[in-house]
Amino acid sequence: MMMKFFRNNKYLYATLFVVTLVLSSCGEFLDIKPYGKTIPETTEDYNALVSDMLLGIESANEGAVRSDMLFLGNDPVGNIEQYCDNMEVSLTELPFGRNLRYYIGTFLGTISASTYYREYYRVISRCNIILDNYKDGRDTDEGRQMVGTCYVLRGLAYYQLLRMYCEPAGVGSQLGVPIVTDFDMEGKPNRSSYEDTFKQAESDLLESLNYTIDEKVNLFSMDVRKALLARLYFWVGQFKEAKLYADEVVKSHPLLSGEEYGNMEKATDKLAGNMLLRCDVTPRNTHAPSYLNESLVARPLSYHYVKLFAEKDEDIRYTLYFDKKRRNKKIHFSGIRTAEMYLISMECAYHLGDTGEALTMLNNFRAHRISDYTPYTMETLPVVDETENIKVDCTGAKLTPLMYAILNERRKELYLEGDRFFELKRNGRPEFSVIYNGLKYTTEKFMYTFPLPPSDIQINPAIKQNPGYVEILY
């Protein structure tokens, strides 16, 4: 009976067989390791992966991984500034400035809050593939350069994860992020400790110092790597080490002043002055400062920011950064330049107890920005403005006039460079409110730490979310 049925329907069964064959060869659906991806084989293959990430930072392409996010990039630098207190949200000109951000909650309450996390792990994953599998040619100059670059990229990714997705040093749960150093598609690591995440970033960046990287063809010169270490140590409060590396960078890239400084600040692309590295060094149209500033001018700078320029026109930044209506004129900058290193060293001197050196450095810095400058003494330092958002330093101590002046100088200098949000986070995570379109929005303490992607927690419930992120919207 069955045989008769089969004979009568053999064409139909043949068709079904073919369909089943096609279905079972459906690569994406039933694939097993390596999930449609192949491990590179030649040096050229590996080099293509590394070059892609470096070009991404320069913004020449977006690449398969968004490596530009390692330094934020021009567009995010502008966005993150809009969440802070250097601009006056309540004076936003509407509807012209309707696309401007007004409150960090508008970022945290979207899937964009997970974007940095995912992209940093994509960088880490790619670096792990290279560091784990690249064997032939590893000991050549080209190979060592590639390996050294991967250590920088991975260390930088962990540093940014530490800044964004972990609470600041010395407070909170002291949880780090999952540490992944092997290429394992099926791994589901839990969160490490804050200390272990820091150590991973530190060991990667320190390891990179052992490699010779030709700075003519690669972004990560020795000074850039030292600057990244200075940033890392500074963020976690290891001031002795931070100062050591920051001083080395400043020594080879001295502070600029006057026309040289002005020319650097006006440069819309390329490396200028004492910039060590610039993300978006060749910006696409939508990352060009002129394009980004078209909407930014709809929001004036805040009184609290502008009043810091007590010397007004004598301070070169007063006319370089904004106009008479307090509208932005500064060029977006994302990268590393000497001023930040000098400010790191200055604050480190203070925290290490050498207030004399901190004051000397503060005066030297200001003398490079302010004409006919009269140095501060301990007695003539401005009194702390109690209405400012930051009320304690990164150790939790109440601001002294010297620390207040140091933080103010950093606030002025690094405006529109992606620094202020992390300064607020580092120094007490102050809660503050803005009025926008008839409503009041409050940046709460927990909002300085971004949420880990909810999907990662669904996959691995053992991962603990950061405080404050409770209710998921579907």
Next chain:
Amino acid sequence: MKKISIICLIILAMAGLTSCQKTDELAPAKSSEALKYKMPEPTRLTDQDRQKLQDIEKEYNESVNK
């Protein structure tokens, strides 16, 4: 009747085949990557807030129109 059943089976198989191009080909709203957290709601302005807003506007207008 059996032929009809088999033809239906083939049609179903074909439909299934053509709908499984990629594992992540779900509508974004159902994707786990599209999940997000609820943020605190903004609040209405108090009299104190309105006064603060007026002060900010006054200070700005006086300063930039000097």
